[in-house]
Structures are given as C-alpha cells and as structure tokens.
Amino acid sequence: MKDLFHYVHKLRKASGWRLYMNMAMTIAISSLDGIGIYLIVPLLGIIGALQIDTDAISLLSGLETFAEGLSIELSLPLVLGLYVLIVGGQALLQRFQTVQNTRILQRYVRTLRMEMYGGLLRAKWEFFLRKRKSDFHHVMVNELGRVSYGTSLLLQMATGILFTVIQIGLAFFLSPLLTLVVIGSGALLAVFSRKFVRKAGRIGDKTTELSQSFMAGISDHFNGIKDIKSNRLENSHLSWFDNLSRELESNVVGFIKVNSLSQFTYKAASIVLIAGFVYLALEVLHTPAEQLLLIVLIFSRLWPRFIGIQSNIEQLASSLPAFKAMRKLQEEADRDRELEGSGSPGEGERCLPVDGIECRRVYYRYDTSEPAYALRDINVKIPANRMTAIVGKSGAGKSTLIDMLMGLIKPERGEVLLDGAVLSEERQLRSLRSSIGYVAQDPFLFNASLRDNLKLVAPQAKDDELWEALKFSASEKFVRKLPQGLDTVIGDRGIRLSGGERQRIVLARAILKRPSILVLDEATSALDSENERLIQEALERLKGKLTIIVIAHRLSTIRHADQVIVMDQGEIIQQGGYQQLSQETKGKFRQLLNYQSEAVPAGDEMA
Numbered sequence: 001m002k003d004l005f006h007y008v009h010k011l012r013k014a015s016g017w018r019l020y021m022n023m024a025m026t027i028a029i030s031s032l033d034g035i036g037i038y039l040i041v042p043l044l045g046i047i048g049a050l051q052i053d054t055d056a057i058s059l060l061s062g063l064e065t066f067a068e069g070l071s072i073e074l075s076l077p078l079v080l081g082l083y084v085l086i087v088g089g090q091a092l093l094q095r096f097q098t099v100q101n102t103r104i105l106q107r108y109v110r111t112l113r114m115e116m117y118g119g120l121l122r123a124k125w126e127f128f129l130r131k132r133k134s135d136f137h138h139v140m141v142n143e144l145g146r147v148s149y150g151t152s153l154l155l156q157m158a159t160g161i162l163f164t165v166i167q168i169g170l171a172f173f174l175s176p177l178l179t180l181v182v183i184g185s186g187a188l189l190a191v192f193s194r195k196f197v198r199k200a201g202r203i204g205d206k207t208t209e210l211s212q213s214f215m216a217g218i219s220d221h222f223n224g225i226k227d228i229k230s231n232r233l234e235n236s237h238l239s240w241f242d243n244l245s246r247e248l249e250s251n252v253v254g255f256i257k258v259n260s261l262s263q264f265t266y267k268a269a270s271i272v273l274i275a276g277f278v279y280l281a282l283e284v285l286h287t288p289a290e291q292l293l294l295i296v297l298i299f300s301r302l303w304p305r306f307i308g309i310q311s312n313i314e315q316l317a318s319s320l321p322a323f324k325a326m327r328k329l330q331e332e333a334d335r336d337r338e339l340e341g342s343g344s345p346g347e348g349e350r351c352l353p354v355d356g357i358e359c360r361r362v363y364y365r366y367d368t369s370e371p372a373y374a375l376r377d378i379n380v381k382i383p384a385n386r387m388t389a390i391v392g393k394s395g396a397g398k399s400t401l402i403d404m405l406m407g408l409i410k411p412e413r414g415e416v417l418l419d420g421a422v423l424s425e426e427r428q429l430r431s432l433r434s435s436i437g438y439v440a441q442d443p444f445l446f447n448a449s450l451r452d453n454l455k456l457v458a459p460q461a462k463d464d465e466l467w468e469a470l471k472f473s474a475s476e477k478f479v480r481k482l483p484q485g486l487d488t489v490i491g492d493r494g495i496r497l498s499g500g501e502r503q504r505i506v507l508a509r510a511i512l513k514r515p516s517i518l519v520l521d522e523a524t525s526a527l528d529s530e531n532e533r534l535i536q537e538a539l540e541r542l543k544g545k546l547t548i549i550v551i552a553h554r555l556s557t558i559r560h561a562d563q564v565i566v567m568d569q570g571e572i573i574q575q576g577g578y579q580q581l582s583q584e585t586k587g588k589f590r591q592l593l594n595y596q597s598e599a600v601p602a603g604d605e606m607a
C-alpha cells in the first residue's frame with residue numbers, strides 16, 4: 001500500500017491543478033447524472049403524466065413549491081427539456097473529463113518513464129553488474145504498463161467513489177431508510193469480499209514473477225539465437241516457452257475466476273436484496289407505488305457502483321506488485337546514481353592528463369561476500385601520453401583494471417589518482433569520462449546508418465572528419481565500397497558488418513571523440529594481420545599525443561608499447577618495457593611470448 005501512496009503522491013505532483021479540476025468535474029457530472037435520473041420519474045409525477053403522490057417524496061414537494069414560487073408551470077415539454085439539458089450537459093462534461101483524464105494519465109506515465117529511464121542511465125556501472133538487462137526491459141515495458149493501468153484504475157475508482165457518494169447523497173434525500181439498507185448491505189458484502197482482494201494480490205505477485213522470467217528468457221534466447229540454431233536447441237527452448245505461456249494463461253484465467261466470482265456474489269446478493277425489498281415494501285410496509293419505483297431506481301443505480309468499486313479494488317490489488325517492483329528498481333538506481341547532470345558526449349570540461357592515472361594498493365571484488373578478488377594490491381601508474389599495454393591470461397583481471405582506471409568501478413580498498421588527485425569527486429570523474437575514447441571487447445553499434453553511429457559521439461562532425469577517423473581505423477576502403485557508403489544501415493548491433501569491420505568502426509568512433517585517453521580492450525582481436533598492422537601504425541602516430549591503454553591477447557599488437565603490465569589472478573606480476581620483459585627469461589611475459597611464438601609461424605614472431 002505504501003508503494004501505491006508513493007505513486008499517488010507523484011500523480012498529484014505531476015498533474016497539479018488538473019487533478020483537482022478533474023475531481024470537481026466528477027462531482028458536477030455525478031450530480032447532474034443523479035439529478036437527471038432520479039428526477040425524471042418524480043417530475044413526471046409532478047406534472048401528472050404518472051400517477052405519483054409527490055407529497056410522499058419530500059424533495060419533490062419542495063421542488064414543486066419552488067416552481068410555484070417562481071410562478072413556473074411544470075409542463076411536460078418543460079420537464080423533458082430540463083431533463084435533456086441536464087443529461088446532455090452531463091454527457092458533454094463527461095467527454096471533456098475523459099480527455100482530461102487521459103492527459104493526466106499520459107503526462108504521469110511520461111514522467112514515470114523519464115524518471116525510470118533517467119535513473120537507470122545515470123546509475124553507476126556497478127549497478128548494471130548486479131542486474132539482468134532483461135529486468136530493465138521488464139520494468140520499462142511490463143511493470144510500467146501495469147502501473148499505468150493501476151493508476152487509471154485508481155482514477156476510475158476515485159471517480160467511482162465520488163460518484164457513488166453523491167448518488168448516495170441524492171438517494172438519501174429521496175429515501176433515507178432505503179439508502180441506508182442498500183449501503184449496509186454493500187458494506188457487509190465488502191467485508192466478505194476481502195478474501196477476493198487478497199487472492200487478486202497473490203495473482204499479481206505471480207504475474208510479476210512470470211513476466212520477469214518471460215522477458216529474461218526471450219531476451220536471452222534471441223541474444224543467443226545463433227547458438228540455438230547452430231546447436232539445434234529450438235525444441236528445448238520451445239518447450240520452456242510453452243510451459244511459461246501455459247502458466248501465464250492460467251494466471252490470467254485465475255484472476256478472471258476470482259474477479260468474476262466476486263461479481264457473481266454481488267449480483268446474486270442484489271437479486272436476493274431486491275426481492276426482499278419488494279416483498280417487504282409490498283407485503284409488510286405497504287409502501288406506495290412511487291416509493292417502490294424509487295427502491296428499484298436507487299438500487300439499480302447504486303448497486304452496480306458497488307460492484308464496479310469492488311472489481312477495481314481487486315484489479316488494483318493485482319497491479320500493486322508492479323508499483324512495488326518499479327519503486328524498488330527506481331530507488332536502487334537512484335541510490336547508485338553518478339555523474340549528476342552529465343550531458344551529451346564531449347560536453348563539459350575535459351581533462352588532459354599531464355602526469356597520468358595511478359592505482360595505489362587497489363583491491364576490488366565483484367562480490368564482497370566471496371573471498372575472490374578480481375584485483376589485489378594493484379600499484380601501477382599509467383603515464384600520460386604514453387602507450388601502456390595490459391596482458392595476461394583470460395580472467396587475469398585486465399578488463400577490471402581498465403574499468404577501475406576509467407572510474408567505472410570504485411576500489412574496495414586503496415585509491416585511484418588522476419594527476420596526483422584522488423579520483424573521488426563527481427567533477428573529476430565526469431571530466432575523465434568525457435576525455436576517454438573506449439573500444440570494448442564486444443563493440444556496440446546501433447541499428448542505424450554508419451554516419452549516425454559515428455556522429456553519436458561528435459554530432460557536429462563534418463563528413464571529412466568522419467572519413468579521417470575511418471582512415472585511421474583502416475575502414476575507409478570497405479566503407480567506400482558499401483552501396484550507400486556512410487548512409488548504409490548496419491543492422492541490429494551492426495550485424496551486417498563482419499566482426500573485424502565492427503571493431504574498426506567502433507575504433508573510428510572512439511577517435512572521432514578526440515579523446516585524450518584512448519582505451520582499447522581487445523579492440524583489434526578480430527582483425528587480419530594486414531588491418532591490424534595499419535591500426536598499429538596509426539596508433540604509433542598518436543604516441544606522445546594521447547594516453548593509450550591497450551589490452552591485447554595477441555602480443556604482436558603491443559610491440560610498440562612504452563610500458564607492459566602483466567597480470568595474473570588479479571595481481572600485477574610483471575611491469576616494464578616490452579624489450580626488458582621479453583628478455584626476462586623466467587618471467588611470465590616471456591612465457592606468454594613463447595606460447596604465442598609456438599602457435600604462429602617463425603617469420604611472424606614478435607620481436
């Protein structure tokens with residue numbers, strides 16, 4: 001419930017005066033509706049079109065006196081005209097209110113969407129390490145949809161309750177006793193219906209759980225579709241999908257069963273109640289015909305309202321888990337917020353390291369409840385405007401060290417310094433991040449044209465700057481050969497390009513940002529030796545102008561590095577110049593060189 005109130009508060013903040021205006025309109029519509037319906041029969045009585053004793057209904061005798069006072073004669077056309085005016089006005093207001101309601105709701109959903117997306121984008125990298133990507137899709141699509149639906153239910157319910165209260169007020173004027181009996185019966189039934197609400201809540205929990213698995217499963221499957229197809233895993237995935245779909249189906253049917261059972265209970269009760277009323281009125285109390293007509297009228301107006309509210313409560317209970325899930329993720333993301341107010345790439349002050357980046361006694365664990373350290377007692381300096389290479393076996397901690405140097409993760413112990421100052425302030429971190437050109441192991445491209453992919457980091461870049469960057473990354477030739485050149489759309493994650501082509505485009509993009517620190521994490525692993533040589537030469541030309549950090553398994557790539565760092569099991573076990581390390585015959589680096597020289601033909605050995 002706390003979560004619901006949290007979102008109601010947000011709704012109030014997002015909609016401001018519109019929400020109150022909406023409530024006021026609800027009151028007007030309900031009043032007009034009540035007046036229109038309840039007055040038609042008695043008004044016909046006043047003008048004598050129906051045989052009704054108006055003195056039996058206090059409100060009507062008052063109205064009659066009022067009309068007499070104004071010396072207005074209540075004729076049939078006047079009564080009917082009044083009725084048309086009231087009901088027509090009410091319909092017009094209702095239309096206006098529907099549009100207004102949608103505005104309120106859509107504005108609110110947009111606010112929530114922006115808040116959620118902004119919160120996620122601004123969260124630290126470590127937040128993403130702990131989470132499944134599909135959980136974000138799940139919250140942004142499914143849960144947000146349920147929250148929006150829940151909120152619209154809430155608005156509907158608020159309208160319904162207001163409506164009912166006003167109708168009760170009007171009905172009370174017409175017949176206090178009868179109205180009290182109807183309310184009492186409704187309240188009694190509501191108490192008995194609490195179990196329906198609880199059941200609906202449990203079904204809502206299950207819906208959250210199932211749709212989370214559904215989203216996680218399908219995104220995993222489509223990410224790994226190539227593996228699925230090549231290993232003929234279609235059937236096992238289909239059977240998983242079938243089981244989950246069945247569970248989803250039975251969950252929905254389960255909810256409808258609960259909902260329809262409660263509706264049935266209310267309807268059955270209404271039949272019994274109305275029969276009881278009529279019997280009591282005719283046989284025991286000998287109520288006059290006009291009163292009896294009112295019993296039916298009041299009952300038939302109020303009872304469906306009770307049913308509607310009960311149904312809304314159940315549906316709301318089933319969407320409460322979505323409010324909870326969304327709030328939880330939003331709060332987690334907000335707690336892990338970083339780089340407040342960071343703008344688009346390239347914006348803000350950039351840093352130009354003069355001394356370099358340094359790690360002092362740095363320790364890091366991905367999971368602090370586990371003993372294994374991904375980085376252990378790291379003491380290293382990455383000198384400015386030099387090329388540093390990080391090598392080591394798979395899992396040695398190379399990428400983790402790079403993440404640490406880029407300020408993506410924070411040391412559990414120890415400190416990272418930029419030009420001698422501890423990297424802790426937001427401003428420092430922001431300027432460091434704005435100055436980095438990063439090419440990941442698994443390069444990411446958007447399903448857009450090459451031009452758009454490149455301009456992502458430099459929106460103002462002219463075509464000749466794009467071509468210059470492409471030339472740097474040895475991609476100019478292949479891009480010129482593409483049918484639409486820079487306008488070629490490269491498919492989902494750049495699927496229409498080869499692995500090596502993708503790496504080169506991402507490298508061009510990193511260069512286009514004109515970084516002062518270039519970080520390449522296995523950035524040329526998919527390249528043939530010819531293209532790799534071209535990139536090496538380009539990097540050579542950059543040496544002395546920017547700080548370059550390279551991770552490479554293929555040691556030939558780092559022949560020209562000024563400094564080589566060798567890592568093993570999270571520690572730095574060797575550090576020095578390429579030549580120096582290759583001559584330390586007992587060192588790990590020499591061992592790695594030997595493994596690779598055995599694997600490549602003699603002429604291609606690095607030296």
Ligand SMILES: Nc1ncnc2c1ncn2[C@@H]1O[C@H](COP(=O)(O)OP(=O)(O)OP(=O)(O)O)[C@@H](O)[C@H]1O
Pocket residue numbers: 129366367374392393394395396397398399400401
């Ligand atoms: N997100 C993560 N959660 C938990 N452990 C992780 C995570 N990423 C890496 N690790 C662990 O941290 C250690 C270092 O991983 P890291 O990716 O830094 O190695 P690496 O040297 O870059 O390996 P590779 O050359 O294969 O990319 C490994 O034992 C790895 O299992």
